[in-house]
Amino acid sequence: MATTGTVHQTKWWSGGKSPFNLEYGKLMMWYFLMSDAFTFGAFLISYGSIRFSQNFWPDPNVVFNAFPGAGHANLPLAFVSVMTFILIVSSVTMVLAVHAGHKGDKKGVIKWMWWTILGGLAFLGCQAWEWHHLITGEHAVLVDGKIEMIGQTMTGNPWGNIVEDNTALTAALNTTSHETLVHLAHEFPKEGTATSIEALEKMSNAQLSGMVDVAHAHIREKGPVAFGGYFYGITGFHGFHVFSGVIINIVMLIMTQKNVFANRGHYLMIEKAGLYWHFVDLVWVFVFLCFYLI
Amino acid sequence: MKSSFHGTEAKQKNMSEAINVQHGAAHVEHHDAHSHGHHKETFVSKYIFSMDHKTIAKQFLITGIIWAIVGGLFSVLFRLQLGYPGQSFPILETFFGNWAKGGQIQPEFYYALITMHGTVLVFFVLTAGLSGTFANFLIPLQIGARDMASPFLNMLSYWFFFLASVVMISSLFISTGPASGGWTVYPPLSALGQASSGSKLGMDLWIVSMALFVVSSLLGGLNYISTILNLRTKGMSMTRMPLTIWALFFTAVLGVLSFPVLLSGLILLLFDRNLGTSFYLSDIVVNGEILANEGGSAILFQHLFWFLGHPEVYIILLPAMGMVSEILSVNSRKPIFGYMAMLGSLFAITILAFLVWAHHMFVTGLNPFLGSIFVLLTLLIAVPSAIKVFNWLTTLWRGNIRFTPATLFAIGFVSLFISGGLTGIFLGNSTIDIHLHDTMFVVAHFHIVMGVASMFGMFAGIYHWFPKMFGRYLNSTLGYIHFWVTMIGSYLIFWPMHYQGLAGIPRRYLDKRGWVSFNDFPELDKMITIVSIIVFAVQLMFVFNFFYSIFKGRKVTNPNPWGANTLEWTTPLRPGHGNWDGEIPEVHRWAYDYGKDGREFIPQTEPIGENESKH
Amino acid sequence: MSNHYDPTKDISPSAAYPEVSFHHHSDDAEFKRRVKKTTILLSVITIIELAIGLLIYNIHKGDSPNALLVLMFKGVVCILTIAKAYYIVSVFMHLGDEIRNMIMTIVVPLLLFVWFIIAFIADGNSYKNLRNKYDLHFKETTTPAPHHSAEKPGEKPAEKSGKE
Structure with missing residues (x-):
């Protein structure tokens, strides 16, 4: 039966067989992914809609320029390209796991599933680092006539326009909190005023204000709040998909090891898990496009 | 090889093996561990956690009926307020306490009632109750399958719906009350807890309940689609399928592609409510306090909502259309007129359903040029709709019509669909919509064309397939009373609302006495209220008929009581799990050979005769 | 084959999925x-x-x-x-x-995405234009100053800047 000779002149739609020659489970998985594509599509399109309704939107190259262990080096898009490659590679290992399944090669399936799971975990680790960096990495922002240190959160966005009006900034220093002034004086000292944090902490606000070099501090206005909401919302929803994909893959791995598929005679479940995993990769391609590239 | 699936051993009494034959797939996956033992049906596995599509259909139907009573009762309550504003009904206070202080419906309660009425009827009754029931019941029976592609996911689909129901019901009993920002839950009202009591916990529960509902409809829809594609019996090509199946197929497609968008919108709303984000919020002052939210767009939510909301209208309407096509053809003993045109118009409606959502938003600040494109696309829907109406009427034309309650309800559906559809042309034009938006005219339009019409389709389906579901007939006399009172009552309730709307009376107002210009029709409102109470009472009579007939109705003795061609009537009187005792029958013709070559009907299973004329 | 179907005995994929006739x-x-x-x-x-x-x-x-x-x-x-x-x-x-x-x-x-994207983006853009026209506070506080604005104060900000 499993010959290709039957292909010719087959009446696919006449009933009694699948018109696509696919078993129902794979069909359902495909249509589920289709449906999920509309969930992600709706998220990304609302992001686009909000973005087009704003006069200003942060440049992703400015926001995503950090790399673990590289300190303050300006490396735009470097880390996210690592994440993208991790996901592409884990997609490739998944293809190989499915292929091994086709051949009934249990050892191959186990090996490649392991690599896929590791890839997924590595991606999640990267995402956790990136979120942590964005949330805790605070930036000087001019808010209502004073300077504040805020991170990129669901409700705050430090990536507005760079304030070029130095007189306004100098005026703002007068109402800025001590803590922030210490930070600014430490990071952006005027020439010849650099001292240790301990020394700065003991100084008065007036003294500190005189020491901050506002022209080079890259102080910004607040940016559009929705930027953070969408970034965490969508990458979080994608991360949740990666996470559930890893869980599914682990279950598949255990089932493979327990010979469930070998006894069943086919590894179709691996194929379905594979479809899901590739979809996660596919969504990332678009998240990557919408948040990091354009 | 084939015989091992369809033949030899299939004549056994224990049908669960026969299901294994056709549905090895499902059982391989879910029953691997215990596939050797015989499945012993316990009460729980037969009636509660059943995987039989017929039982699941009945579960959907009965849950839907319970919700319909609840939702209908809500409408009677707020009609009391609209018909008798200011009058005290002490009994209301007895039942609802503070919600009806002094026997008068309080404003918060009124808004909760209309919100829940809409939510319950649209989602729980006319989506789950209608397509959940009939897709589950009819798809495997009419395409010749032993069960759904995945009976297990099908069962989950019902239980997610059940869970959604439980959450929604529980929101009725919290101190701040259920969601009360309208069934469309537009932000900012729905996003800000401080804005109204109905936007507090009740709104969160509403969102959670709807999320569960989306999961349920997704599990169901995926099953319907893959069952229809993959599990048709031999000879059942797509164009031989009854129109019911086509309609349910397109319904499932609509649901699978549009519900996720609502889910996304609701997730963002949940974030706005609980995490302080600003997706939909900007420049808002509540009780003198300026909110920090900035940069969102309330119109965005409306776009997301109506991207589901409009297809939802057709999710409700298409199953009714499909069943009406089938019932009209069977009972006028004539082939359906223009099968391919019916199919094409179903397809066209499905496509257009996705392209027209913003016609609900003409006055929200939508770009007027964009609006004009939406006008054009919206008016295009008139074409397939008119084709369908024409074909129903020509199917009836010169037929030997048997006026069973099902037929009457089907004809009533066509009548309502015409009446309500015509006012859709008014509202689809943005220029006229600017005047009519948010008036009673809109209420009249969508209740007639979608609400009541689909209820009629559902009633037609219940009267027609009750014998197959329960092996007994519904009482016809009660059925006729049910039809005539509901039919006349519906027109009496909703027709006058057009005039109110044209006169500029807004919908959703608690008490119109404060406005001279809105206070022109107090007597009319009273009449509408009285009729709606009568109509509601008659629905209770139907519910009585339904449950009474399950146990005491006249027994069906003829396996094909309506003389229909479709496959469900070739099963035993009360089919077990697996539907057919022997092999699944093979199909040789389309479903509409009525009155052909002098024969009243020719079942689909009958091979084409040698001298048979072409249809 | 025994008198009832036993999935563990006939283990080829086509037995488990009767609707499928061959495999790639x-x-x-x-x-x-x-x-x-x-x-x-x-x-x-x-x-x-x-x-x-x-x-x-x-x-x-x-x-x-x-x-x-x-x-x-x-x-x-x-x-x-x-x-x-x-x-x-x-x-x-x-x-x-x-x-x-x-x-x-x-x-x-997937073609549905075409109109989905166009309509949403177009309306988002229209919302921005409406707000810039009727909400001067919004316009003044959110419009980025022209690049190195000091030299060219009177110039209108580029229309496209919101999309970048």
Whole structure:
């Protein structure tokens, strides 16, 4: 039966067989992914809609320029390209796991599933680092006539326009909190005023204000709040998909090891898990496009 | 090889093996561990956690009926307020306490009632109750399958719906009350807890309940689609399928592609409510306090909502259309007129359903040029709709019509669909919509064309397939009373609302006495209220008929009581799990050979005769 | 076969899935070559995308960013992304190996995205224009100053700037 000779002149739609020659489970998985594509599509399109309704939107190259262990080096898009490659590679290992399944090669399936799971975990680790960096990495922002240190959160966005009006900034220093002034004086000292944090902490606000070099501090206005909401919302929803994909893959791995598929005679479940995993990769391609590239 | 699936051993009494034959797939996956033992049906596995599509259909139907009573009762309550504003009904206070202080419906309660009425009827009754029931019941029976592609996911689909129901019901009993920002839950009202009591916990529960509902409809829809594609019996090509199946197929497609968008919108709303984000919020002052939210767009939510909301209208309407096509053809003993045109118009409606959502938003600040494109696309829907109406009427034309309650309800559906559809042309034009938006005219339009019409389709389906579901007939006399009172009552309730709307009376107002210009029709409102109470009472009579007939109705003795061609009537009187005792029958013709070559009907299973004329 | 169906005895896929009549078998070496090719292709496309991303960054840093040029580059990135998606779906997910009608049931519904995207984006843009017209506070507080504004105070900010 499993010959290709039957292909010719087959009446696919006449009933009694699948018109696509696919078993129902794979069909359902495909249509589920289709449906999920509309969930992600709706998220990304609302992001686009909000973005087009704003006069200003942060440049992703400015926001995503950090790399673990590289300190303050300006490396735009470097880390996210690592994440993208991790996901592409884990997609490739998944293809190989499915292929091994086709051949009934249990050892191959186990090996490649392991690599896929590791890839997924590595991606999640990267995402956790990136979120942590964005949330805790605070930036000087001019808010209502004073300077504040805020991170990129669901409700705050430090990536507005760079304030070029130095007189306004100098005026703002007068109402800025001590803590922030210490930070600014430490990071952006005027020439010849650099001292240790301990020394700065003991100084008065007036003294500190005189020491901050506002022209080079890259102080910004607040940016559009929705930027953070969408970034965490969508990458979080994608991360949740990666996470559930890893869980599914682990279950598949255990089932493979327990010979469930070998006894069943086919590894179709691996194929379905594979479809899901590739979809996660596919969504990332678009998240990557919408948040990091354009 | 084939015989091992369809033949030899299939004549056994224990049908669960026969299901294994056709549905090895499902059982391989879910029953691997215990596939050797015989499945012993316990009460729980037969009636509660059943995987039989017929039982699941009945579960959907009965849950839907319970919700319909609840939702209908809500409408009677707020009609009391609209018909008798200011009058005290002490009994209301007895039942609802503070919600009806002094026997008068309080404003918060009124808004909760209309919100829940809409939510319950649209989602729980006319989506789950209608397509959940009939897709589950009819798809495997009419395409010749032993069960759904995945009976297990099908069962989950019902239980997610059940869970959604439980959450929604529980929101009725919290101190701040259920969601009360309208069934469309537009932000900012729905996003800000401080804005109204109905936007507090009740709104969160509403969102959670709807999320569960989306999961349920997704599990169901995926099953319907893959069952229809993959599990048709031999000879059942797509164009031989009854129109019911086509309609349910397109319904499932609509649901699978549009519900996720609502889910996304609701997730963002949940974030706005609980995490302080600003997706939909900007420049808002509540009780003198300026909110920090900035940069969102309330119109965005409306776009997301109506991207589901409009297809939802057709999710409700298409199953009714499909069943009406089938019932009209069977009972006028004539082939359906223009099968391919019916199919094409179903397809066209499905496509257009996705392209027209913003016609609900003409006055929200939508770009007027964009609006004009939406006008054009919206008016295009008139074409397939008119084709369908024409074909129903020509199917009836010169037929030997048997006026069973099902037929009457089907004809009533066509009548309502015409009446309500015509006012859709008014509202689809943005220029006229600017005047009519948010008036009673809109209420009249969508209740007639979608609400009541689909209820009629559902009633037609219940009267027609009750014998197959329960092996007994519904009482016809009660059925006729049910039809005539509901039919006349519906027109009496909703027709006058057009005039109110044209006169500029807004919908959703608690008490119109404060406005001279809105206070022109107090007597009319009273009449509408009285009729709606009568109509509601008659629905209770139907519910009585339904449950009474399950146990005491006249027994069906003829396996094909309506003389229909479709496959469900070739099963035993009360089919077990697996539907057919022997092999699944093979199909040789389309479903509409009525009155052909002098024969009243020719079942689909009958091979084409040698001298048979072409249809 | 015993008198009832036992999935553990007949274990070929076609027994478990009676609606399926044959299974795709591809040549091992041929398959591996295809996967390798696709992997390299995806990597190369990603690198090109990153290069364009950095290019846009540098254009922005320059004195007078050319909005049209930036838009063009962004368009190229979008097309490259769609190419990437095509390869993932067609090779990794094996959609390219399925029956044509199956491919159609996946691809045709995706066309709905066209109007979905156009309408949402167009209305978002219209909302911005409306607010700039009627909400001067919004316009003044959110419009970015023209690049190095000190020299050219009277100039209107570029219309396209919101999209960047």
